Amino acid sequence: MTAPQTTRRAIMAGLAAAPVASLPAVACAASDPDPIFAAIERHATAEIRYCAACKLTDEVDAREEQRVITMEDHAEFAAAQQNSNEALDAFLATAPTSIAGTRAFLRHCIDQDSIEEFLSEALETLADSA
Secondary structure, rough: OOOOOOOOHHHHHHHHHHHHOOOOOHHHHHHHOHHHHHHHHHHHHHHHHHHHHHHOOOOHHHHHOOOOOOOHHHHHHHHHHHHHHHHHHHHOOOOOHHHHHHHHHHHHHHHOOOEEEEEEHHHHHHHOOO
């Protein structure tokens, strides 16, 4: 009986599969949409609203624009802040289910100005999904 021959093609195929094999819980059926993309979109949209509300209630901006900050402006700020916090919590609680989702999750974390504030929670979500 002859020993099986290891070819370059077999080695390359094994190397290509190695990263996927190390993340079994992250891989899922290609037809299942990764829920992290919706969570990222929701948080990004909430952040846009929150930034606009911050500008509405900024006293320096109001003075420069010669406008009065109204009770409605303060109400919008409070609502936008709550929406942003809820969207961030949902994002941090959503585990990616694909390699692309994991990359998007990490990229979204990196893109945040205050990543230090929630980095440990983000890493816990990733660790629990692996």
